[in-house]
Amino acid sequence: xxxxxxxxxIRTVAVILISxxxxxxxxxxxxxxxVGTIMIxxxxxxxxxxxxxxxxxxxxxxxxxxxxxxLLFRTNLFNLGAEGLFYFSGIVASTIAIHATxxxxxxxxxxxxxxxxxxxxxxxxxxxxxxxxxxNELVSSLMFNxxxxxxxxxxxxxxxxxxxxxxxxxxxxxxxxxxxxxIPGTRIHTGLILALLCIFAVHxxxxxxxxxxxxxxxxxxxxxAEYSGINTTKVIITxxxxxxxxxxxxxxxxxxGMYSRFQWTSLPGYGMDGALVALLAKxxxxxxxxxxxxxxxxxxxxxxxxxxxxxxxxxxxIVQAVIILLISAEQFLKFWKTRMLxxxxxxxx
Amino acid sequence: xxxxxxxxxxxxxxxxxNGVVANSNVNFSLDEGEIHAIVGENGAGKSTLMKMIFGMExxxxxxxxxxxxxxxxxxxxxxxxxGIGMVHQHFMLVPSFTVVQNIILGMEPTKGIxxxxxxxxxxxxxxxxxxxLAIDPLAKxxxxxxxxxxxxxxxxxxxxxAKILILDEPTAVLTPQETEELFRELKALKREGHTxxxxxxxxxxxxxxxxxxxxxxxxxxEGVHETALVSEQEISRLMVGRDVVLKYDxxxxxxxxxxxxxxxxxxxxxxxKPLLRxxxxxxxxxxxxxxxxxxxxxxxxxxNALTGNLPDAQGTVAVGxxxxxxxxxxxxxxxxxxxxxxxxxxxxxxxxxxxxDNLMSMFYRxxxxxxxxxxxxxxxxxxxxxxxxxxxxxxxxxAQPIGMLSGGNMQKVVVARECEAxxxxxxAEQPTRGVDIGAAQLIHQRLLEMREDGCAIxxxxxxxxxxxxxxxxxxxxYNGQFVAYYPDVRQVTEEDLGFxxxxxxxxxxxxxxxxxxx
Numbered sequence: 031x032x033x034x035x036x037x038x039x040i041r042t043v044a045v046i047l048i049s050x051x052x053x054x055x056x057x058x059x060x061x062x063x064x065v066g067t068i069m070i071x072x073x074x075x076x077x078x079x080x081x082x083x084x085x086x087x088x089x090x091x092x093x094x095x096x097x098x099x100x101l102l103f104r105t106n107l108f109n110l111g112a113e114g115l116f117y118f119s120g121i122v123a124s125t126i127a128i129h130a131t132x133x134x135x136x137x138x139x140x141x142x143x144x145x146x147x148x149x150x151x152x153x154x155x156x157x158x159x160x161x162x163x164x165x166n167e168l169v170s171s172l173m174f175n176x177x178x179x180x181x182x183x184x185x186x187x188x189x190x191x192x193x194x195x196x197x198x199x200x201x202x203x204x205x206x207x208x209x210x211x212x213i214p215g216t217r218i219h220t221g222l223i224l225a226l227l228c229i230f231a232v233h234x235x236x237x238x239x240x241x242x243x244x245x246x247x248x249x250x251x252x253x254x255a256e257y258s259g260i261n262t263t264k265v266i267i268t269x270x271x272x273x274x275x276x277x278x279x280x281x282x283x284x285x286x287g288m289y290s291r292f293q294w295t296s297l298p299g300y301g302m303d304g305a306l307v308a309l310l311a312k313x314x315x316x317x318x319x320x321x322x323x324x325x326x327x328x329x330x331x332x333x334x335x336x337x338x339x340x341x342x343x344x345x346x347x348i349v350q351a352v353i354i355l356l357i358s359a360e361q362f363l364k365f366w367k368t369r370m371l372x373x374x375x376x377x378x379x
Numbered sequence: 380x381x382x383x384x385x386x387x388x389x390x391x392x393x394x395x396x397n398g399v400v401a402n403s404n405v406n407f408s409l410d411e412g413e414i415h416a417i418v419g420e421n422g423a424g425k426s427t428l429m430k431m432i433f434g435m436e437x438x439x440x441x442x443x444x445x446x447x448x449x450x451x452x453x454x455x456x457x458x459x460x461x462g463i464g465m466v467h468q469h470f471m472l473v474p475s476f477t478v479v480q481n482i483i484l485g486m487e488p489t490k491g492i493x494x495x496x497x498x499x500x501x502x503x504x505x506x507x508x509x510x511x512l513a514i515d516p517l518a519k520x521x522x523x524x525x526x527x528x529x530x531x532x533x534x535x536x537x538x539x540x541a542k543i544l545i546l547d548e549p550t551a552v553l554t555p556q557e558t559e560e561l562f563r564e565l566k567a568l569k570r571e572g573h574t575x576x577x578x579x580x581x582x583x584x585x586x587x588x589x590x591x592x593x594x595x596x597x598x599x600x601e602g603v604h605e606t607a608l609v610s611e612q613e614i615s616r617l618m619v620g621r622d623v624v625l626k627y628d629x630x631x632x633x634x635x636x637x638x639x640x641x642x643x644x645x646x647x648x649x650x651x652k653p654l655l656r657x658x659x660x661x662x663x664x665x666x667x668x669x670x671x672x673x674x675x676x677x678x679x680x681x682x683n684a685l686t687g688n689l690p691d692a693q694g695t696v697a698v699g700x701x702x703x704x705x706x707x708x709x710x711x712x713x714x715x716x717x718x719x720x721x722x723x724x725x726x727x728x729x730x731x732x733x734x735x736d737n738l739m740s741m742f743y744r745x746x747x748x749x750x751x752x753x754x755x756x757x758x759x760x761x762x763x764x765x766x767x768x769x770x771x772x773x774x775x776x777x778a779q780p781i782g783m784l785s786g787g788n789m790q791k792v793v794v795a796r797e798c799e800a801x802x803x804x805x806x807a808e809q810p811t812r813g814v815d816i817g818a819a820q821l822i823h824q825r826l827l828e829m830r831e832d833g834c835a836i837x838x839x840x841x842x843x844x845x846x847x848x849x850x851x852x853x854x855x856x857y858n859g860q861f862v863a864y865y866p867d868v869r870q871v872t873e874e875d876l877g878f879x880x881x882x883x884x885x886x887x888x889x890x891x892x893x894x895x896x897x
Contacts, residue, residue, distance in 0.1 A: 238752075238753045238754060238756075239752055239753060239754060240743050240744060240748075240749060240754055243736070243739070243743050243754065246729075246732065246736070247729050247732065247736065247740065250729035250730070250731045250732045251725075251728070251729035251730065251731075251732075253725050253726050254725075254726055254727065254728060254729045254740070255729070255740075256708060257686075257708065257718070257720060257726040257727070258708075258712075258740035258741065259707075259708045259709035259711075259712045259713075259740075260709075260740075261707075261709065
């Protein structure tokens with residue numbers, strides 16, 4: 031029998047099922063061959079090694095930004111700055127990938143580290159404002175996204191741009207800077223290992239160490255944390271540093287793992303997707319793996335569907351919107367929880 | 380055949396979203412023209428029941444009948460439209476508005492597009508005369524005493540045409556003298572044909588003015604009684620399911636050296652209003668000093684100054700060798716200060732976190748609690764289980780979120796955490812407010828044990844019974860200063876205390892300065 035304590039998990043599954051049903055409904059309405067299209071959407075992403083590879087490749091940046099957002103949300107900080115940090119750190123890592131001359135072991139490491147540190151430092155700015163003066167982190171982080179994008183684009187256009195290239199892109203990265211492929215037949219790169227290591231490290235940090243305890247208490251009730259003698263200013267700044275580090279690392283890894291030039295002329299959207307991953311993962315580091323894979327799966331499914339049938343991939347935005355809406359709607363399925371509680375309390379059989 | 384009750388609640392069940400079952404199968408009926416008491420320990424479900432009657436919460440199950448008609452209130456406005464009014468324990472008034480402005484808020488009589496204040500004042504005066512609730516309609520609410528504010532609340536309810544008045548612990552903030560006045564007013568209202576629901580856990584008061592009593596225990600009704608036919612002992616037995624002794628055999632203990640020394644402590648708020656005036660006292664090892672006073676006379680500021688939350692205060696506060704004024708909370712806690720806060724939901728617990736998480740906030744930094752980088756999980760579980768057993772916390776285990784527990788059990792966790800830290804000084808602010816008698820006794824016993832062990836304890840409470848039973852000596856606070864010091868609490872009566880709390884009976888400064896022991 032289901033128990034009320036598992037309500038959140040069951041609710042997440044229910045939300046996913048409902049949004050999938052809605053996907054089918056939309057497909058059924060607009061497609062000439064609904065069954066075929068649904069089959070493509072559902073099974074094509076796992077139909078070949080290359081497609082499975084696509085799903086995993088796409089999940090890597092989502093893991094980084096998702097993890098970054100989980101840390102912030104868990105501390106009750108509604109910061110959506112991962113987007114700008116992801117982009118800007120990509121620029122920093124690209125610069126090193128283009129201009130530095132290092133051995134093939136050191137080169138990506140240095141580039142990623144530089145991107146991550148940049149992310150951490152930039153993230154600490156809204157963090158410091160929040161901790162010291164209680165500046166709303168949602169507003170300041172969104173502003174920062176615009177600033178970082180503007181500065182990043184300037185750097186791309188005036189410092190890194192390869193005029194020989196046909197598109198607006200940077201010079202080619204040096205071969206030594208690129209991340210190694212780990213599974214032949216796909217583009218899955220060593221960034222996956224790094225992402226998984228980060229996830230386990232954050233899990234350990236959050237649940238097993240005293241600093242993680244301070245983080246969780248600050249997030250759960252800041253007044254309680256302060257009353258207990260926890261320096262919440264320090265906690266909030268630390269969390270911003272770590273979250274920025276992870277978002278920055280994600281941007282650097284994505285650039286070096288998937289591209290040979292820096293070519294984002296608009297924000298890539300992974301930071302905002304990170305918030306969706308965090309919602310699906312219920313702010314749990316380990317669940318970030320599943321949430322990222324799921325999101326990547328339906329995206330790749332939609333892409334393949336767009337290529338192979340008459341339904342456009344934009345359809346998936348509707349599905350995502352429904353997921354966000356239902357997951358953040360606290361009253362959704364609550365009647366059912368109440369019934370469970372009544373049962374557990376022995377009031378009803 | 381019995382007449383139809385004015386209001387009837389049948390088989391009401393209420394489950395809160397956090398899983399707390401506040402009411403299960405509750406039945407309640409109210410006859411016209413009576414004063415009906417609802418008594419029960421805190422967490423027994425009284426407030427929840429009242430909130431449902433007043434439309435603030437909807438029952439999960441069950442039905443409600445008003446004069447035989449089935450009704451369903453979606454909001455307090457529905458309840459008001461049906462002649463039900465509620466006087467909340469914490470007043471819902473706009474402090475910067477006048478009495479009249481507060482009373483007519485939301486139902487202003489108009490003249491064209493203007494508010495017709497003349498009419499409003501006339502209405503207010505008429506009502507206050509009719510019900511003998513003397514009040515100045517043009518006074519600002521922030522300048523009124525607590526008792527006066529309550530009158531404003533009652534008028535507010537009456538002017539909206541309420542025939543049924545719900546009073547949620549109306550005497551909790553009143554002095555004994557103000558309470559008497561309130562009772563006279565309630566009797567007058569009853570004569571006028573109003574029906575009153577009186578929520579309280581002060582049995583003496585219930586006996587004094589109520590016609591019938593509904594007793595609640597653990598979310599269920601334990602029966603309805605004619606007040607005249609039951610004794611206080613019987614009521615309290617039904618409330619807790621056992622006999623209650625609110626007498627403690629403390630034994631005498633000679634106090635040791637001074638632990639807390641406070642001298643010339645003063646504080647002005649941003650408006651320059653002095654909230655603490657030259658406070659001075661000491662607490663010695665093994666001594667419990669009580670501070671009594673009507674809420675809002677500087678107790679909160681005093682506690683804040685002692686716990687690191689009032690860095691702007693002037694004067695000396697020292698624990699042992701260490702001055703603590705202006706130091707961080709962590710520094711203050713590190714010199715051996717524990718603090719049971721008044722508002723446990725705001726400060727005392729993190730409600731989504733587990734019981735262990737809530738228990739370990741005083742300890743997790745210690746060496747013994749960490750193995751290298753990792754917190755010692757075994758130690759945490761073992762400690763949590765010990766405390767759950769020792770303090771009889773009713774729960775499913777250390778991993779249960781603390782927000783699922785009842786108020787009393789949550790408070791036990793707070794007390795366990797603060798007391799097991801083995802403090803030199805314990806500040807207990809309303810340690811048993813909103814807690815059932817069983818838990819209150821356990822907490823009091825623990826405070827007395829700590830006293831035996833040489834802890835210095837500062838007890839602040841609005842519950843005179845508690846403060847007179849648990850403390851050794853007593854200070855009374857009024858208007859930001861101490862107005863009375865009683866070195867031996869056994870020689871104080873509730874009556875004396877009431878006069879001192881109202882500022883009517885003030886000792887000389889020299890007498891009060893006796894509270895400083897060198």
